[in-house]
Amino acid sequence: MNPRWLVLALATALPSCSDPPPEAPHDEWDDKLAARVVDYSAALRIAALRLTGELPTLAELTQVGDAPDDATRKAAYEAQVHRYLDGPRFARQMFRFWQDTLKMGDDPRLDSAPAFITKLVVDDRSFLEVFTAQTGTCTSFDPRTGQLTPADCTNAPITVGLLTHPGMNAHFFSNFGFRRVRWVQETFACTAFPAEIATIATDVGGTAPYTGAFPFASIAGQATGGRVDFRNTSSVICANCHSNINHIAPLFAHFDQAGVYQPQIVVPTPLADASPAVLGDYLPAGELLAWRSGIPVADMTGLGAAIAGDPEVSACVIARLWNWALGKSDIVDSSTRVPAATIDPQVAAFEANGYRIRGALFDIFTHDDFVRF
Amino acid sequence: MHRLRFICLASVVSGLTGLAGCTGEIIGDPNLPSPDPFAELERLQREGPPRYASRVHSCAKMRYRTLGNVLASRGVDLAATDELAAGNLYGKGAPALGAANYAARVRETIDLGLATTAKMFDVYVQAAPEIIARLPSRPECQVGGAGAQLFDAANHCLPGGVSCLIGVPATATHLEVCNQTISRAADVETGKRLAVAVLAAAAHTCE
Numbered sequence: 001m002n003p004r005w006l007v008l009a010l011a012t013a014l015p016s017c018s019d020p021p022p023e024a025p026h027d028e029w030d031d032k033l034a035a036r037v038v039d040y041s042a043a044l045r046i047a048a049l050r051l052t053g054e055l056p057t058l059a060e061l062t063q064v065g066d067a068p069d070d071a072t073r074k075a076a077y078e079a080q081v082h083r084y085l086d087g088p089r090f091a092r093q094m095f096r097f098w099q100d101t102l103k104m105g106d107d108p109r110l111d112s113a114p115a116f117i118t119k120l121v122v123d124d125r126s127f128l129e130v131f132t133a134q135t136g137t138c139t140s141f142d143p144r145t146g147q148l149t150p151a152d153c154t155n156a157p158i159t160v161g162l163l164t165h166p167g168m169n170a171h172f173f174s175n176f177g178f179r180r181v182r183w184v185q186e187t188f189a190c191t192a193f194p195a196e197i198a199t200i201a202t203d204v205g206g207t208a209p210y211t212g213a214f215p216f217a218s219i220a221g222q223a224t225g226g227r228v229d230f231r232n233t234s235s236v237i238c239a240n241c242h243s244n245i246n247h248i249a250p251l252f253a254h255f256d257q258a259g260v261y262q263p264q265i266v267v268p269t270p271l272a273d274a275s276p277a278v279l280g281d282y283l284p285a286g287e288l289l290a291w292r293s294g295i296p297v298a299d300m301t302g303l304g305a306a307i308a309g310d311p312e313v314s315a316c317v318i319a320r321l322w323n324w325a326l327g328k329s330d331i332v333d334s335s336t337r338v339p340a341a342t343i344d345p346q347v348a349a350f351e352a353n354g355y356r357i358r359g360a361l362f363d364i365f366t367h368d369d370f371v372r373f
Numbered sequence: 374m375h376r377l378r379f380i381c382l383a384s385v386v387s388g389l390t391g392l393a394g395c396t397g398e399i400i401g402d403p404n405l406p407s408p409d410p411f412a413e414l415e416r417l418q419r420e421g422p423p424r425y426a427s428r429v430h431s432c433a434k435m436r437y438r439t440l441g442n443v444l445a446s447r448g449v450d451l452a453a454t455d456e457l458a459a460g461n462l463y464g465k466g467a468p469a470l471g472a473a474n475y476a477a478r479v480r481e482t483i484d485l486g487l488a489t490t491a492k493m494f495d496v497y498v499q500a501a502p503e504i505i506a507r508l509p510s511r512p513e514c515q516v517g518g519a520g521a522q523l524f525d526a527a528n529h530c531l532p533g534g535v536s537c538l539i540g541v542p543a544t545a546t547h548l549e550v551c552n553q554t555i556s557r558a559a560d561v562e563t564g565k566r567l568a569v570a571v572l573a574a575a576a577h578t579c580e
Binding site for chain 1 (some may be wrong): 412421422423424426427428429430432433435436438439442443446447473475476478479480481483484512513514515516521534536537540541542562579580
């Protein structure tokens with residue numbers, strides 16, 4: 001069938017606004033899910049490749065594959081996943097995973113960020129320290145030995161997890177500091193901007209309505225003395241994203257090209273003279289910084305606490321781990337969505353267990369969906 | 374409100390992902406991308422809806438460093454410098470094998486492309502003689518101190534060696550493919566080499 005006709009058919013099949021929402025029908029995809037069968041040997045191969053970076057040994061294969069019944073096979077598989085998570089190669093795999101997730105690696109200055117998260121995982125500490133830790137965020141890692149050596153970053157007067165990390169701030173240096181904000185959003189909230197959208201769109205006199213959650217007037221524009229018109233009504237779509245971005249970026253704007261904190265804003269602007277940004281370029285006078293609409297923050301420490309308290313962030317890390325386990329591409333770059341219903345129990349367990357990654361990984365690698373093919 | 378009519382139009386598109394809205398009120402997950410509806414439709418037809426696709430394993434390319442670990446653990450010398458040595462092809466093939474480029478803020482590519490799979494097969498073909506020679510002496514392929522052999526004296530494939538090569542217990546089909554590859558080759562040594570390369574490529578192209 002021509003896809004255009006399929007779209008039209010779908011459109012005409014949409015319910016009217018007065019109809020109750022239809023129940024999801026049972027369809028071919030439910031049948032396909034139900035048709036999967038448990039295969040602990042296949043699961044073991046994937047678990048070994050992800051968690052150790054190696055194939056399972058013949059002894060490991062035999063232990064699981066030769067188990068006399070399903071219950072014994074399951075127990076042998078789960079015991080092996082435990083050994084992988086406790087083994088010496090797990091740190092190396094976590095380090096690689098976080099290098100890829102953060103898009104930072106293969107340079108000691110950058111590697112210390114994924115090494116820091118790896119240290120949190122290996123030590124079974126809360127993942128939320130990524131946004132709150134005051135020490136140890138410039139950890140080094142030796143992939144040959146698996147040795148993690150904590151060290152403090154010295155680029156800023158106050159350390160706030162990876163938000164003040166020198167390698168991150170150098171790697172994602174840009175005009176206005178916007179690339180750093182985008183990195184935080186996409187890496188830890190798992191969505192591209194816009195980060196929030198209002199329940200009611202606002203007509204601001206442009207060709208399209210404004211859909212940001214902050215008031216349209218909460219960001220700077222030429223009307224407030226800003227040198228870039230973020231309130232330009234001929235392209236309101238800009239404000240839809242910048243309503244969030246501009247409330248965060250000034251905190252990152254104090255880090256220079258080397259990732260070192262400076263008392264004044266030091267990031268450039270895309271203006272003809274590339275002059276440094278000023279606070280009035282981002283926000284009108286008196287407007288508070290904020291992680292999200294209704295969640296103001298006073299400083300980087302406050303931002304870290306707000307991010308750590310955002311339920312989207314814990315759901316995001318579980319979604320990333322889930323996608324990694326099941327061999328999916330990046331959740332943002334490829335829109336490889338994980339519906340909440342798929343991982344709700346894992347997210348709840350992650351939150352209940354103190355945001356520890358290792359326990360979450362065990363839950364994922366032994367989940368029914370992981371061992372069925 | 375007339376400016377908000379686009380939202381009704383958008384709801385037609387969003388019907389594909391379960392959204393619907395006929396007023397200025399915005400309903401549904403605000404974080405969904407706004408895709409080309411035809412691309413989204415094609416994706417849904419190919420992969421299934423997210424409620425399905427998110428729950429099944431994908432065929433992700435084996436990560437570059439993992440591939441190196443797998444080759445080394447089955448007997449391949451990654452430090453080899455001969456032009457056509459598997460280790461050399463691997464070492465110089467990072468871009469073709471989709472390795473990350475963190476300096477450019479680019480993650481590793483795990484989507485399989487034809488060029489990547491062809492490169493991987495080149496590596497396995499060149500690696501096969503080393504694997505045949507060294508796999509039985511690798512500790513990963515030993516149980517109780519006895520190394521698993523890939524072939525018996527009559528040049529038939531053996532389950533222990535094949536299992537250790539592919540990372541799952543060898544089935545009768547694996548062994549049949551292995552034996553047929555040997556018997557159909559011009560000579561036994563070529564056949565063994567092809568059999569190992571074919572089995573490794575089939576097993577490890579997807580991580």
